[in-house]
Amino acid sequence: MRPLIEAEEVWFSYSEEVTALRGVSLEVERGEMIAIIGQNGGGKTTLAKHLNGLLKPTRGVVRVRGLDTKETPLEELTSIVGYVFQNPAHQIFTSRVYDEVAYGPTNQGLSKEEVDARVEKALAMVGLEAYRDVHPYDLDYGRMKLLTIASILSMEPEVLLLDEPTSGQDHRGIRAVAELISRLGREGKTILFITHSMRFVAELAERTLVMAEGLIIGDGPTREILTDLELLRRAAIKPPQIAELCLRLRRRGIDVDALTIGEAVDAFSRRLGADAPRRAS
Amino acid sequence: MGVVRRVLLDKRVLTGDSIIHRLDPRPKFFFFLWISVLAYVFYDYVLTALFLLVILALAAAAGILRRILLVLAVIVLPGFAFAIPILSVLFPWNETLMFKLHILGFELPLYYEGFTWGLSWPLKIAVCVSSALLFYLTTEPGELIALLFKLRLPYKFIYMVTITLQLIPLLLDEIQTIYQAQLSRGLRTKANPVKRIWNFLALVIPLTLSSLMKVQTRAIALESRGFSAPVRKTCLYDIRLRAGDHLFFSAMIAVTLLLAYLYLLYGFSPIVHLKFYYVAG
Numbered sequence: 001m002r003p004l005i006e007a008e009e010v011w012f013s014y015s016e017e018v019t020a021l022r023g024v025s026l027e028v029e030r031g032e033m034i035a036i037i038g039q040n041g042g043g044k045t046t047l048a049k050h051l052n053g054l055l056k057p058t059r060g061v062v063r064v065r066g067l068d069t070k071e072t073p074l075e076e077l078t079s080i081v082g083y084v085f086q087n088p089a090h091q092i093f094t095s096r097v098y099d100e101v102a103y104g105p106t107n108q109g110l111s112k113e114e115v116d117a118r119v120e121k122a123l124a125m126v127g128l129e130a131y132r133d134v135h136p137y138d139l140d141y142g143r144m145k146l147l148t149i150a151s152i153l154s155m156e157p158e159v160l161l162l163d164e165p166t167s168g169q170d171h172r173g174i175r176a177v178a179e180l181i182s183r184l185g186r187e188g189k190t191i192l193f194i195t196h197s198m199r200f201v202a203e204l205a206e207r208t209l210v211m212a213e214g215l216i217i218g219d220g221p222t223r224e225i226l227t228d229l230e231l232l233r234r235a236a237i238k239p240p241q242i243a244e245l246c247l248r249l250r251r252r253g254i255d256v257d258a259l260t261i262g263e264a265v266d267a268f269s270r271r272l273g274a275d276a277p278r279r280a281s
Numbered sequence: 282m283g284v285v286r287r288v289l290l291d292k293r294v295l296t297g298d299s300i301i302h303r304l305d306p307r308p309k310f311f312f313f314l315w316i317s318v319l320a321y322v323f324y325d326y327v328l329t330a331l332f333l334l335v336i337l338a339l340a341a342a343a344g345i346l347r348r349i350l351l352v353l354a355v356i357v358l359p360g361f362a363f364a365i366p367i368l369s370v371l372f373p374w375n376e377t378l379m380f381k382l383h384i385l386g387f388e389l390p391l392y393y394e395g396f397t398w399g400l401s402w403p404l405k406i407a408v409c410v411s412s413a414l415l416f417y418l419t420t421e422p423g424e425l426i427a428l429l430f431k432l433r434l435p436y437k438f439i440y441m442v443t444i445t446l447q448l449i450p451l452l453l454d455e456i457q458t459i460y461q462a463q464l465s466r467g468l469r470t471k472a473n474p475v476k477r478i479w480n481f482l483a484l485v486i487p488l489t490l491s492s493l494m495k496v497q498t499r500a501i502a503l504e505s506r507g508f509s510a511p512v513r514k515t516c517l518y519d520i521r522l523r524a525g526d527h528l529f530f531s532a533m534i535a536v537t538l539l540l541a542y543l544y545l546l547y548g549f550s551p552i553v554h555l556k557f558y559y560v561a562g
Contacts, residue, residue, distance in 0.1 A: 090462045093485075
């Protein structure tokens with residue numbers, strides 16, 4: 001079966017001087033949960049914007065469900081791949097949470113009943129049902145972020161692209177987004193997210209792409225990527241603290257392998273022979 | 282919009298090292314004012330075209346000819362395309378018949394007065410725009426601040442001017458991001474007029490709100506660093522008139538004297554000898 005998204009040798013230049021992608025190739029299968037990490041200016045957002053046709057390759061091809069993004073109308077692509085922008089202020093423009101979430105489905109030409117149903121479902125998914133009549137700018141930043149996710153979920157895209165979903169959020173906001181992404185992943189949604197939070201990557205992503213200077217310099221299972229110190233160093237990324245702790249312990253001959261707190265508790269319990277209660281990660 | 286962004290955002294242009302770049306900002310600024318006034322004092326399309334050629338020659342010397350031509354192509358060519366045909370036929374003071382066009386059995390009389398009016402005004406605009414760009418694109422922000430400081434303008438006004446120039450490219454980028462965010466939510470570019478107004482709001486409201494938030498943050502940051510402190514401020518940058526600047530000023534004075542002589546001798550149209558100069562009423 002053909003991959004859901006294919007990028008072949010994609011090059012993209014913003015101007016004669018700025019080349020953001022330098023021959024990127026990528027395949028995304030249905031149901032995958034992929035993290036895109038890398039230094040600022042590495043090409044993460046540019047690549048993501050190619051995956052729903054917001055940007056078209058200068059050279060190379062991007063296909064979504066087999067459709068060439070250069071030849072397919074944007075409205076068709078955005079119905080397949082939903083893109084949640086980093087800054088909620090870039091998209092919120094209505095005076096009611098409900099209207100904000102209804103904007104996408106209305107653009108898809110759905111009936112009033114269908115729009116109602118989609119909005120209720122999306123608000124329930126992100127836990128904002130109680131806020132449907134509130135002004136979006138009266139929400140705290142974390143809920144505003146959830147609102148922007150709901151406004152894309154209501155379009156029921158097959159793929160969800162999230163650009164730095166945890167940036168600027170407090171712990172509660174990060175947990176809410178993490179739980180939402182995890183639930184959507186379990187339900188079979190294909191998800192790609194860009195983040196600088198390695199803890200977030202370790203907890204959620206099955207596969208991780210590492211980008212630097214417009215290239216994918218690493219692509220593989222998250223565990224392999226986050227323990228490849230040389231690769232992370234090239235992308236100017238520090239591994240998650242738990243992974244770093246385990247690596248240092250291994251250097252001292254203590255063989256513990258964990259990426260998250262939950263995994264670490266299990267690993268230490270096994271080593272110490274204790275039946276320690278498992279903590280939430 | 283893309284052209285304007287390309288022209289305004291290219292920092293390389295601002296930091297060039299041509300003879301024009303090396304001029305003090307004062308002669309360049311006065312050149313912009315001087316040639317713009319001359320373009321409006323004389324009503325002679327050949328002379329105005331000569332002014333434009335002088336500016337383009339200076340732009341070529343500064344290495345920014347292509348950028349200025351790009352802007353002129355966007356702003357001035359449509360001016361010619363609309364003004365010349367429409368005014369040649371419909372200008373209220375049309376008198377002198379040039380020739381008649383025969384189109385689909387209709388006879389269309391074209392008049393000299395309207396033709397010259399349609400030719401002159403886009404040229405005058407071209408002179409103003411290109412001389413302003415010549416000044417802006419060859420003057421570093423620090424030099425601009427120093428220039429306004431030397432002119433003893435109030436500090437708040439100086440800041441207002443410089444921040445506006447800084448913000449234009451940033452706002453253009455912001456518009457692009459907001460546009461992409463709304464396209465992701467199915468914003469249709471081809472829609473009926475009512476829908477277009479709604480689409481316009483989807484861009485304008487986030488842009489206004491995010492700009493207001495940015496301005497507020499900037500204002501707080503500035504005040505926290507003594508922006509309104511009740512002292513006479515000093516300027517970090519210094520500008521000095523050198524031999525080349527004096528030569529430039531001298532050339533302007535010489536040309537002014539020559540043009541004043543021509544004006545006294547032949548009036549507002551010393552080359553083409555137009556006999557009319559229409560003003561409102």
